[in-house]
Amino acid sequence: MNAPRNFLPTKNSTKTPLAVKVADVSRIFDGRTVLDSLSLDIRPGEFVALLGASGSGKTTLLRILAGLDAPDAGEAWVPEARTVVYQEPRLVLSRRVWRNVVVGLSGPQATRDQAVKALAEVGLRERADAWPATLSGGEAQRAALARALVREPRLLLLDEPFAALDALTRLKMQRLIRDLCQVHGPATLLVTHDVEEAILLADRILVLREGAIAFDAQVSIPHPREAEGQRFDALRAQLLGELGVSVAARAAPNITPIAPRHGAVLLAN
């Protein structure tokens, strides 16, 4: 098989270059169709957010693009230089942070300088010699981001990279990723279930439903974006509708606070 060095569209070859071409990809787990002849093109440098309810096949599509899973039918074409940031940092605990960043690289690429440069980009320069187990969740995830970017990917795959972080760290990480993606310019596919995150970061938003792309739209709000305003609200309502979440139900104010007695017992323990 002729392995794609950069990107080789198989058919419908157009003038504009592509970073990802997915053609009629299907994936079936134990008789359950997770991806149903899905097609998708992503242009170089495009930041695409992929939304979907849990179990809708978001991660399956990402794993196929990463080469961690194979489609049962159809073809997926991706650049050779592609990297993944997973939901968990997945660092090797037995190697110092900087060695984790250049893991798998060889020769002149795998130098400490190279790693420290990548770590400085994510604000972790001074933790280069630390053991991964001593990092906080946000720091570990930033190290994983440095590990993905040091390879200068043409396709960056983000598998819910902020899901396990606290809200404050998540906000910082979202800005960091947006900035770094603009500097490095890879095509980016962000798998997430957070509608606001998708609107804040992406140039284009996809919604995956019943194994196919049910919604595909460009986001025209100019950067830097804020999570407020009429256009933001309208887009959020539309996307939540696409995801099958009624916006009225989401704003329901009938939330009873936890009984104070319960809280006191928790503290006393």
Added chain:
Amino acid sequence: MSEQQQWNLVQPRLTQTAEEAGGRLGFGRRAAAPLALVALWWGATAAGWIDPSVLPGPGAVSGGFVRLWSEDGLLQHLGVSLGRALSGGIIGIFAGLLLGLVAGLSRLGEELYDSLIQMLRTIPFLALIPLFIVWFGIGEAPKLLLIALATCFPMYLNVYAGVRNVDRKVIEAMGSFGLTGPRLILEVVIPLAMPSILTGLRYSLGISVLVLVAAEQINTSAGLGYLLNTAQAYQQVDVILICIAIYSVLGLLADLTVRLLEKLLMPWRVGVAAR
């Protein structure tokens, strides 16, 4: 009643204080129990409660030690025994390491010989002594083979379990960053399996001394086992006690060696391990 008490709150108590966590008292506390045992022994023999031909006092035993050291060449016997334990042990430990790695990493290896090893390891090694004498004679070979065989199993089991337990997600991530094959095994799998590998080493070193005692019952003219055998023939309780003490010191040294290796080989566990 203060506000805090009204709300039924308490100040959390620390479960472990800094002083308890470690410090200078550690060594003293470790030495306390062995020293108490020696004191009891000394007191009981000095008071004449115990017949010296059954259990001689600390003075008589240390006199026996000096005699063994200067007249009977204890150091040479010790060297011979250590040489046997180490050379047999190294063969067994490396064989166990290799077999465990292959079985842990590849389904083929596991299917080929895991069940065989699981069968063999339940055989009491003492039952093999007569067989090994018939097969390999009464020279050094059966002794070394016995030690190698007995140390191989705990190493195999622990390495196998350790390799199987390495986080699959990390391995998958390494694959996506281009780390595969021997480099993946050397740089990621073995270090992450190291806690189990060292547990195996701890067992194996202990067993190598254990088997040494049995192996040296086979026609020997040097070594700790030889000293024990002759002491038994001449009813020298002091020599028997000294040999037993030496075995326990060897066990202690093996433990210290592994502790040192743990510090050297697993520096990343400082922030991970419970202790």
